[in-house]
Amino acid sequence: MAGNAPTTTGVSHVYPRGSRLNERGRLEVGGCDVVELAEEFGTPAYVYAEDDIRSRAREYMDAFRARTEHFEVVYASKAFPCTAAYRLLVEEGLSCDVASGGELFLALKGGFPPERIYMHGNNKSDAEIEYAVASGVGHIVADSFDELDRLERLAPGQKVLLRVTPGIKPETHAFISTGQEDSKFGFGVDEVQRAIDRIDKLELCGLHAHIGSQVFDLGPYEKLAEVLSAMGDYPLLNLGGGLGVAYTADQQPLPVDDYVETLLRGAPDGVTVLCEPGRSLVANAGVTIYRVGTVKRIPGVRTYVAVDGGMSDNLRPMLYGARYEAEIADRFGGSDVCTIAGKHCESGDILVTDVQLDDPRPGDVLVTPATGAYGHAMANNYNGVPRPPVIFCSGGDARVVVRRETYDDLALRDV
Numbered sequence: 001m002a003g004n005a006p007t008t009t010g011v012s013h014v015y016p017r018g019s020r021l022n023e024r025g026r027l028e029v030g031g032c033d034v035v036e037l038a039e040e041f042g043t044p045a046y047v048y049a050e051d052d053i054r055s056r057a058r059e060y061m062d063a064f065r066a067r068t069e070h071f072e073v074v075y076a077s078k079a080f081p082c083t084a085a086y087r088l089l090v091e092e093g094l095s096c097d098v099a100s101g102g103e104l105f106l107a108l109k110g111g112f113p114p115e116r117i118y119m120h121g122n123n124k125s126d127a128e129i130e131y132a133v134a135s136g137v138g139h140i141v142a143d144s145f146d147e148l149d150r151l152e153r154l155a156p157g158q159k160v161l162l163r164v165t166p167g168i169k170p171e172t173h174a175f176i177s178t179g180q181e182d183s184k185f186g187f188g189v190d191e192v193q194r195a196i197d198r199i200d201k202l203e204l205c206g207l208h209a210h211i212g213s214q215v216f217d218l219g220p221y222e223k224l225a226e227v228l229s230a231m232g233d234y235p236l237l238n239l240g241g242g243l244g245v246a247y248t249a250d251q252q253p254l255p256v257d258d259y260v261e262t263l264l265r266g267a268p269d270g271v272t273v274l275c276e277p278g279r280s281l282v283a284n285a286g287v288t289i290y291r292v293g294t295v296k297r298i299p300g301v302r303t304y305v306a307v308d309g310g311m312s313d314n315l316r317p318m319l320y321g322a323r324y325e326a327e328i329a330d331r332f333g334g335s336d337v338c339t340i341a342g343k344h345c346e347s348g349d350i351l352v353t354d355v356q357l358d359d360p361r362p363g364d365v366l367v368t369p370a371t372g373a374y375g376h377a378m379a380n381n382y383n384g385v386p387r388p389p390v391i392f393c394s395g396g397d398a399r400v401v402v403r404r405e406t407y408d409d410l411a412l413r414d415v
Protein backbone atom coordinates (compact mmCIF):
# COMPACT_ATOMS: atom_id res chain seq x y z
CA MET A 1 0.00 0.00 0.00
CA ALA A 2 1.24 3.53 -0.74
CA GLY A 3 2.79 5.19 2.32
CA ASN A 4 -0.02 7.72 2.81
CA ALA A 5 -2.95 5.49 1.83
CA PRO A 6 -5.73 5.43 4.43
CA THR A 7 -6.20 2.11 6.17
CA THR A 8 -9.39 0.54 7.47
CA THR A 9 -10.06 0.48 11.23
CA GLY A 10 -12.03 -2.31 12.86
CA VAL A 11 -13.18 -3.74 9.53
CA SER A 12 -11.33 -6.00 7.09
CA HIS A 13 -9.34 -4.94 4.01
CA VAL A 14 -12.40 -5.85 1.91
CA TYR A 15 -13.94 -2.50 2.93
CA PRO A 16 -12.92 0.82 1.37
CA ARG A 17 -9.70 2.31 2.70
CA GLY A 18 -10.45 4.78 5.46
CA SER A 19 -13.56 2.86 6.57
CA ARG A 20 -14.18 2.29 10.26
CA LEU A 21 -16.83 1.35 12.77
CA ASN A 22 -17.73 4.60 14.53
CA GLU A 23 -18.59 5.21 18.19
CA ARG A 24 -22.16 4.03 17.51
CA GLY A 25 -20.83 0.79 16.03
CA ARG A 26 -21.90 1.82 12.55
CA LEU A 27 -19.92 1.47 9.35
CA GLU A 28 -18.41 4.69 8.08
CA VAL A 29 -17.25 4.98 4.46
CA GLY A 30 -15.37 8.11 3.41
CA GLY A 31 -16.24 9.56 6.82
CA CYS A 32 -20.00 9.05 6.25
CA ASP A 33 -22.21 6.89 8.47
CA VAL A 34 -23.87 4.44 6.06
CA VAL A 35 -27.05 4.15 8.18
CA GLU A 36 -27.49 7.90 7.81
CA LEU A 37 -26.73 7.61 4.08
CA ALA A 38 -29.48 5.00 3.78
CA GLU A 39 -31.92 7.41 5.42
CA GLU A 40 -30.85 10.37 3.30
CA PHE A 41 -30.47 8.73 -0.11
CA GLY A 42 -32.58 5.58 0.21
CA THR A 43 -31.58 2.02 -0.60
CA PRO A 44 -30.19 0.20 -2.44
CA ALA A 45 -27.29 2.53 -3.15
CA TYR A 46 -23.68 2.20 -4.26
CA VAL A 47 -21.48 4.05 -1.78
CA TYR A 48 -17.88 4.82 -2.71
CA ALA A 49 -14.94 6.22 -0.78
CA GLU A 50 -13.48 8.62 -3.29
CA ASP A 51 -10.09 8.68 -1.56
CA ASP A 52 -9.84 4.91 -1.88
CA ILE A 53 -9.97 5.13 -5.70
CA ARG A 54 -7.41 7.93 -5.67
CA SER A 55 -5.02 6.05 -3.39
CA ARG A 56 -5.16 2.91 -5.52
CA ALA A 57 -4.58 4.93 -8.71
CA ARG A 58 -1.58 6.61 -7.05
CA GLU A 59 -0.20 3.24 -6.05
CA TYR A 60 -0.05 2.18 -9.70
CA MET A 61 1.30 5.53 -10.88
CA ASP A 62 3.95 5.69 -8.13
CA ALA A 63 5.07 2.11 -8.74
CA PHE A 64 5.71 2.86 -12.41
CA ARG A 65 7.16 6.36 -11.86
CA ALA A 66 9.70 4.95 -9.44
CA ARG A 67 11.05 2.72 -12.21
CA THR A 68 10.47 4.31 -15.62
CA GLU A 69 9.11 7.26 -17.58
CA HIS A 70 7.79 4.96 -20.29
CA PHE A 71 4.43 3.75 -19.06
CA GLU A 72 0.71 4.30 -19.05
CA VAL A 73 -1.77 3.04 -16.49
CA VAL A 74 -4.92 2.50 -18.52
CA TYR A 75 -8.15 2.43 -16.48
CA ALA A 76 -10.28 -0.45 -17.78
CA SER A 77 -13.42 1.57 -17.47
CA LYS A 78 -15.78 -1.35 -18.07
CA ALA A 79 -15.41 -1.96 -14.33
CA PHE A 80 -17.14 1.31 -13.40
CA PRO A 81 -18.07 3.48 -16.38
CA CYS A 82 -19.27 6.50 -14.46
CA THR A 83 -18.37 10.09 -15.39
CA ALA A 84 -17.40 10.92 -11.81
CA ALA A 85 -14.91 8.04 -11.79
CA TYR A 86 -13.46 9.03 -15.17
CA ARG A 87 -13.08 12.60 -13.87
CA LEU A 88 -11.22 11.44 -10.82
CA LEU A 89 -8.90 9.10 -12.71
CA VAL A 90 -8.04 11.61 -15.42
CA GLU A 91 -6.97 13.94 -12.58
CA GLU A 92 -4.71 11.19 -11.27
CA GLY A 93 -2.95 10.99 -14.63
CA LEU A 94 -4.30 7.68 -15.93
CA SER A 95 -5.26 6.79 -19.48
CA CYS A 96 -8.40 4.76 -20.06
CA ASP A 97 -9.81 2.07 -22.24
CA VAL A 98 -13.34 1.70 -23.48
CA ALA A 99 -15.06 -1.42 -24.76
CA SER A 100 -17.87 0.24 -26.73
CA GLY A 101 -19.17 3.48 -28.17
CA GLY A 102 -21.20 4.00 -25.00
CA GLU A 103 -18.15 3.77 -22.76
CA LEU A 104 -16.32 6.11 -25.15
CA PHE A 105 -19.16 8.63 -24.78
CA LEU A 106 -18.95 8.43 -20.98
CA ALA A 107 -15.14 8.67 -20.95
CA LEU A 108 -15.25 11.82 -23.09
CA LYS A 109 -18.03 13.26 -20.96
CA GLY A 110 -15.91 12.47 -17.89
CA GLY A 111 -13.13 14.61 -19.32
CA PHE A 112 -10.70 12.09 -20.77
CA PRO A 113 -8.65 13.65 -23.57
CA PRO A 114 -9.36 11.45 -26.62
CA GLU A 115 -5.67 10.82 -27.26
CA ARG A 116 -5.46 9.09 -23.86
CA ILE A 117 -8.25 6.66 -24.77
CA TYR A 118 -7.79 3.12 -26.10
CA MET A 119 -10.76 1.45 -27.73
CA HIS A 120 -10.98 -2.31 -27.76
CA GLY A 121 -13.67 -4.96 -28.20
CA ASN A 122 -14.02 -8.07 -30.31
CA ASN A 123 -16.79 -6.75 -32.56
CA LYS A 124 -16.73 -3.01 -32.96
CA SER A 125 -19.41 -1.76 -35.32
CA ASP A 126 -18.80 0.64 -38.20
CA ALA A 127 -20.62 3.30 -36.20
CA GLU A 128 -18.37 2.75 -33.17
CA ILE A 129 -15.22 2.96 -35.28
CA GLU A 130 -16.46 6.11 -36.99
CA TYR A 131 -17.31 7.64 -33.61
CA ALA A 132 -13.84 6.78 -32.29
CA VAL A 133 -12.15 8.33 -35.32
CA ALA A 134 -14.33 11.46 -35.24
CA SER A 135 -13.52 11.85 -31.53
CA GLY A 136 -9.78 11.54 -32.14
CA VAL A 137 -9.31 8.41 -30.03
CA GLY A 138 -5.59 7.75 -29.57
CA HIS A 139 -5.45 4.04 -30.26
CA ILE A 140 -7.84 1.37 -31.44
CA VAL A 141 -7.04 -2.20 -30.47
CA ALA A 142 -7.59 -4.36 -33.56
CA ASP A 143 -9.08 -7.70 -32.69
CA SER A 144 -9.54 -9.74 -35.90
CA PHE A 145 -8.84 -9.93 -39.65
CA ASP A 146 -12.36 -8.73 -40.42
CA GLU A 147 -11.78 -5.76 -38.19
CA LEU A 148 -8.48 -4.91 -39.89
CA ASP A 149 -10.44 -4.69 -43.16
CA ARG A 150 -13.03 -2.49 -41.50
CA LEU A 151 -10.42 -0.22 -39.88
CA GLU A 152 -8.50 0.21 -43.14
CA ARG A 153 -11.74 1.21 -44.85
CA LEU A 154 -13.06 3.52 -42.11
CA ALA A 155 -9.97 4.75 -40.31
CA PRO A 156 -6.95 4.90 -42.62
CA GLY A 157 -3.88 6.19 -40.79
CA GLN A 158 -5.35 5.31 -37.36
CA LYS A 159 -2.89 4.24 -34.67
CA VAL A 160 -3.62 0.67 -33.67
CA LEU A 161 -2.43 -2.07 -31.36
CA LEU A 162 -2.96 -5.71 -32.27
CA ARG A 163 -4.71 -7.77 -29.64
CA VAL A 164 -2.84 -11.02 -29.17
CA THR A 165 -4.28 -14.06 -27.45
CA PRO A 166 -1.06 -15.19 -25.80
CA GLY A 167 -2.08 -18.76 -24.96
CA ILE A 168 -1.78 -18.15 -21.22
CA LYS A 169 -4.45 -19.43 -18.88
CA PRO A 170 -4.15 -18.21 -15.29
CA GLU A 171 -6.14 -19.85 -12.52
CA THR A 172 -9.41 -17.98 -12.60
CA HIS A 173 -13.05 -18.46 -13.56
CA ALA A 174 -13.47 -19.46 -17.23
CA PHE A 175 -15.80 -16.51 -17.86
CA ILE A 176 -13.16 -13.97 -16.82
CA SER A 177 -10.22 -15.73 -18.47
CA THR A 178 -9.36 -13.92 -21.70
CA GLY A 179 -5.86 -14.93 -22.80
CA GLN A 180 -6.19 -18.65 -23.55
CA GLU A 181 -5.96 -19.91 -27.13
CA ASP A 182 -9.66 -20.84 -27.26
CA SER A 183 -10.96 -17.28 -26.92
CA LYS A 184 -13.27 -14.97 -28.84
CA PHE A 185 -10.71 -12.19 -28.37
CA GLY A 186 -7.70 -11.31 -30.48
CA PHE A 187 -5.21 -13.01 -32.78
CA GLY A 188 -3.72 -16.36 -31.78
CA VAL A 189 0.06 -16.42 -31.45
CA ASP A 190 0.38 -18.22 -34.82
CA GLU A 191 -1.74 -15.60 -36.58
CA VAL A 192 0.05 -12.48 -35.37
CA GLN A 193 2.64 -12.31 -38.15
CA ARG A 194 -0.02 -12.75 -40.83
CA ALA A 195 -2.03 -9.93 -39.23
CA ILE A 196 1.02 -7.67 -39.14
CA ASP A 197 1.75 -8.43 -42.82
CA ARG A 198 -1.87 -7.71 -43.64
CA ILE A 199 -1.70 -4.14 -42.27
CA ASP A 200 -1.37 -1.59 -45.04
CA LYS A 201 -3.09 1.70 -44.21
CA LEU A 202 -2.91 1.67 -40.37
CA GLU A 203 -0.11 2.72 -38.05
CA LEU A 204 0.82 -0.31 -35.97
CA CYS A 205 2.16 0.98 -32.63
CA GLY A 206 2.32 -2.17 -30.60
CA LEU A 207 0.74 -5.28 -29.15
CA HIS A 208 -2.00 -5.68 -26.60
CA ALA A 209 -2.89 -8.72 -24.51
CA HIS A 210 -5.07 -9.41 -21.52
CA ILE A 211 -4.77 -12.69 -19.66
CA GLY A 212 -7.93 -12.46 -17.56
CA SER A 213 -9.15 -11.17 -14.25
CA GLN A 214 -8.81 -12.02 -10.57
CA VAL A 215 -5.21 -13.18 -11.02
CA PHE A 216 -3.34 -13.78 -7.74
CA ASP A 217 -0.09 -15.11 -9.20
CA LEU A 218 2.75 -13.20 -10.89
CA GLY A 219 3.84 -16.20 -13.00
CA PRO A 220 1.37 -15.59 -15.86
CA TYR A 221 2.49 -11.94 -16.13
CA GLU A 222 6.15 -12.99 -16.41
CA LYS A 223 5.14 -15.38 -19.15
CA LEU A 224 3.06 -12.68 -20.89
CA ALA A 225 5.95 -10.20 -20.93
CA GLU A 226 8.17 -12.93 -22.37
CA VAL A 227 5.68 -13.95 -25.09
CA LEU A 228 4.91 -10.39 -26.28
CA SER A 229 8.53 -9.21 -26.09
CA ALA A 230 9.55 -12.08 -28.37
CA MET A 231 7.09 -10.97 -31.07
CA GLY A 232 9.12 -8.04 -32.38
CA ASP A 233 10.12 -4.47 -31.57
CA TYR A 234 7.26 -2.09 -30.95
CA PRO A 235 7.03 1.22 -29.10
CA LEU A 236 4.04 0.03 -27.00
CA LEU A 237 3.29 -3.22 -25.19
CA ASN A 238 0.05 -3.54 -23.25
CA LEU A 239 0.67 -6.35 -20.74
CA GLY A 240 -2.89 -6.53 -19.49
CA GLY A 241 -4.48 -8.71 -16.88
CA GLY A 242 -6.60 -7.93 -13.87
CA LEU A 243 -4.91 -8.07 -10.50
CA GLY A 244 -7.04 -10.09 -8.11
CA VAL A 245 -8.95 -8.16 -5.44
CA ALA A 246 -10.30 -9.28 -2.07
CA TYR A 247 -14.03 -9.89 -2.25
CA THR A 248 -13.80 -11.79 1.02
CA ALA A 249 -11.37 -11.31 3.89
CA ASP A 250 -9.51 -14.57 3.17
CA GLN A 251 -8.34 -13.25 -0.22
CA GLN A 252 -5.00 -11.44 -0.29
CA PRO A 253 -4.25 -9.32 -3.38
CA LEU A 254 -0.71 -9.11 -4.75
CA PRO A 255 1.20 -5.91 -3.98
CA VAL A 256 0.88 -3.51 -6.95
CA ASP A 257 4.60 -2.79 -6.63
CA ASP A 258 5.52 -6.45 -7.24
CA TYR A 259 3.14 -6.62 -10.19
CA VAL A 260 4.62 -3.50 -11.82
CA GLU A 261 8.16 -4.72 -11.16
CA THR A 262 7.30 -8.02 -12.90
CA LEU A 263 5.86 -6.30 -15.99
CA LEU A 264 8.81 -3.94 -16.36
CA ARG A 265 11.42 -6.63 -15.74
CA GLY A 266 10.00 -8.70 -18.59
CA ALA A 267 9.66 -5.88 -21.13
CA PRO A 268 12.50 -4.74 -23.41
CA ASP A 269 14.26 -1.47 -22.45
CA GLY A 270 12.75 1.71 -23.86
CA VAL A 271 9.38 0.16 -24.64
CA THR A 272 6.37 1.97 -23.18
CA VAL A 273 4.60 -0.56 -20.95
CA LEU A 274 0.86 -0.35 -20.43
CA CYS A 275 -1.28 -2.18 -17.94
CA GLU A 276 -5.04 -2.15 -17.83
CA PRO A 277 -6.45 -2.42 -14.30
CA GLY A 278 -10.20 -2.21 -13.79
CA ARG A 279 -11.47 -3.86 -10.64
CA SER A 280 -8.23 -3.38 -8.68
CA LEU A 281 -8.83 0.39 -8.87
CA VAL A 282 -12.49 0.46 -7.91
CA ALA A 283 -13.84 -2.84 -6.50
CA ASN A 284 -12.91 -2.28 -2.86
CA ALA A 285 -13.71 1.42 -3.02
CA GLY A 286 -17.43 0.65 -3.13
CA VAL A 287 -20.04 -1.03 -0.95
CA THR A 288 -23.73 -1.53 -1.61
CA ILE A 289 -26.22 -0.63 1.11
CA TYR A 290 -29.61 -2.34 1.19
CA ARG A 291 -32.59 -2.32 3.52
CA VAL A 292 -33.72 -5.68 4.92
CA GLY A 293 -37.40 -6.29 4.11
CA THR A 294 -38.16 -9.79 5.36
CA VAL A 295 -36.46 -12.51 7.37
CA LYS A 296 -37.76 -15.99 6.63
CA ARG A 297 -36.55 -18.69 9.01
CA ILE A 298 -37.13 -22.26 7.80
CA PRO A 299 -36.26 -24.35 10.88
CA GLY A 300 -33.47 -26.82 10.17
CA VAL A 301 -33.16 -25.60 6.58
CA ARG A 302 -32.13 -21.98 6.09
CA THR A 303 -32.73 -18.35 7.05
CA TYR A 304 -33.42 -16.06 4.12
CA VAL A 305 -32.74 -12.36 4.66
CA ALA A 306 -34.35 -10.52 1.76
CA VAL A 307 -33.09 -7.09 0.72
CA ASP A 308 -34.48 -4.41 -1.60
CA GLY A 309 -32.07 -5.12 -4.48
CA GLY A 310 -30.37 -8.23 -5.87
CA MET A 311 -29.47 -9.38 -9.35
CA SER A 312 -30.40 -6.00 -10.85
CA ASP A 313 -27.62 -4.25 -8.92
CA ASN A 314 -25.09 -7.10 -8.52
CA LEU A 315 -25.16 -9.73 -11.22
CA ARG A 316 -21.78 -11.28 -10.42
CA PRO A 317 -22.96 -13.95 -7.95
CA MET A 318 -25.44 -15.25 -10.54
CA LEU A 319 -23.07 -14.85 -13.52
CA TYR A 320 -19.90 -16.39 -12.09
CA GLY A 321 -20.82 -17.69 -8.66
CA ALA A 322 -18.92 -14.75 -7.17
CA ARG A 323 -18.67 -14.74 -3.37
CA TYR A 324 -19.29 -11.67 -1.22
CA GLU A 325 -19.48 -10.82 2.46
CA ALA A 326 -22.35 -9.06 4.21
CA GLU A 327 -22.91 -7.34 7.56
CA ILE A 328 -25.68 -5.47 9.31
CA ALA A 329 -24.32 -1.94 9.06
CA ASP A 330 -24.73 -1.08 12.74
CA ARG A 331 -24.17 -4.56 14.23
CA PHE A 332 -21.08 -6.12 12.67
CA GLY A 333 -20.39 -9.73 13.63
CA GLY A 334 -22.97 -12.19 14.91
CA SER A 335 -23.50 -15.90 14.48
CA ASP A 336 -26.83 -16.36 12.70
CA VAL A 337 -26.05 -18.19 9.48
CA CYS A 338 -28.12 -16.50 6.76
CA THR A 339 -28.57 -16.40 3.02
CA ILE A 340 -29.03 -12.94 1.52
CA ALA A 341 -31.77 -13.04 -1.10
CA GLY A 342 -32.67 -10.34 -3.58
CA LYS A 343 -36.19 -9.15 -4.37
CA HIS A 344 -36.31 -10.51 -7.91
CA CYS A 345 -38.69 -13.13 -9.16
CA GLU A 346 -35.95 -15.79 -9.52
CA SER A 347 -34.89 -18.48 -7.06
CA GLY A 348 -31.32 -17.90 -8.24
CA ASP A 349 -31.43 -14.30 -7.06
CA ILE A 350 -29.13 -14.96 -4.12
CA LEU A 351 -26.45 -12.39 -3.29
CA VAL A 352 -24.59 -14.21 -0.53
CA THR A 353 -24.94 -17.74 0.80
CA ASP A 354 -24.18 -18.77 4.41
CA VAL A 355 -22.96 -15.53 5.90
CA GLN A 356 -23.02 -14.88 9.65
CA LEU A 357 -25.12 -11.91 10.77
CA ASP A 358 -26.20 -10.47 14.11
CA ASP A 359 -29.92 -11.21 14.49
CA PRO A 360 -31.10 -9.60 11.20
CA ARG A 361 -34.45 -7.82 11.35
CA PRO A 362 -36.70 -5.99 8.88
CA GLY A 363 -35.57 -2.37 8.68
CA ASP A 364 -31.87 -3.13 9.19
CA VAL A 365 -29.37 -1.66 6.77
CA LEU A 366 -27.29 -4.46 5.25
CA VAL A 367 -23.98 -3.80 3.55
CA THR A 368 -22.12 -5.90 0.98
CA PRO A 369 -18.51 -4.75 0.52
CA ALA A 370 -16.33 -4.87 -2.61
CA THR A 371 -19.13 -4.09 -5.05
CA GLY A 372 -17.35 -1.11 -6.63
CA ALA A 373 -16.49 -2.96 -9.85
CA TYR A 374 -19.07 -4.47 -12.20
CA GLY A 375 -21.97 -3.60 -9.87
CA HIS A 376 -23.11 -0.28 -11.34
CA ALA A 377 -21.58 -1.39 -14.66
CA MET A 378 -23.80 -4.48 -14.96
CA ALA A 379 -26.89 -3.02 -13.30
CA ASN A 380 -30.13 -3.72 -15.13
CA ASN A 381 -33.88 -3.20 -14.83
CA TYR A 382 -34.98 -6.79 -14.38
CA ASN A 383 -38.48 -6.86 -12.89
CA GLY A 384 -38.70 -3.14 -13.57
CA VAL A 385 -36.46 -2.35 -10.63
CA PRO A 386 -34.95 1.16 -10.95
CA ARG A 387 -31.15 1.22 -10.82
CA PRO A 388 -29.53 2.54 -7.62
CA PRO A 389 -27.74 5.86 -7.25
CA VAL A 390 -23.97 6.19 -6.92
CA ILE A 391 -22.81 8.21 -3.93
CA PHE A 392 -19.25 9.45 -3.53
CA CYS A 393 -18.07 10.10 0.02
CA SER A 394 -14.99 11.95 1.16
CA GLY A 395 -14.07 13.60 4.45
CA GLY A 396 -17.57 13.11 5.82
CA ASP A 397 -19.32 14.71 2.82
CA ALA A 398 -21.56 12.67 0.53
CA ARG A 399 -22.59 13.67 -2.99
CA VAL A 400 -24.80 11.91 -5.48
CA VAL A 401 -22.87 11.40 -8.74
CA VAL A 402 -25.50 9.20 -10.42
CA ARG A 403 -29.09 9.72 -9.31
CA ARG A 404 -31.51 6.90 -8.59
CA GLU A 405 -33.56 5.81 -11.58
CA THR A 406 -37.29 6.58 -11.43
CA TYR A 407 -40.31 4.68 -12.71
CA ASP A 408 -40.64 7.38 -15.37
CA ASP A 409 -37.11 6.54 -16.54
CA LEU A 410 -38.30 2.99 -17.13
CA ALA A 411 -40.71 4.16 -19.82
CA LEU A 412 -38.45 6.86 -21.28
CA ARG A 413 -37.55 4.91 -24.41
CA ASP A 414 -41.04 3.60 -25.11
CA VAL A 415 -42.59 5.05 -28.27
Ligand code: PLP
Binds near residue numbers: 120241
Ligand atom coordinates in the same frame (compact mmCIF):
# COMPACT_ATOMS: atom_id res chain seq x y z
N1 PLP B 1 -8.95 -5.15 -20.23
C1 PLP B 1 -9.56 -6.11 -20.92
C2 PLP B 1 -9.25 -6.27 -22.36
C3 PLP B 1 -10.48 -6.96 -20.28
O1 PLP B 1 -11.10 -7.93 -20.97
C4 PLP B 1 -10.73 -6.77 -18.90
C5 PLP B 1 -11.67 -7.65 -18.19
O2 PLP B 1 -12.19 -8.61 -18.65
C6 PLP B 1 -10.08 -5.74 -18.23
C7 PLP B 1 -9.20 -4.95 -18.93
C8 PLP B 1 -10.34 -5.44 -16.79
O3 PLP B 1 -10.08 -6.48 -15.93
P1 PLP B 1 -10.17 -6.26 -14.35
O4 PLP B 1 -11.41 -5.49 -14.08
O5 PLP B 1 -10.20 -7.60 -13.77
O6 PLP B 1 -8.94 -5.47 -13.96
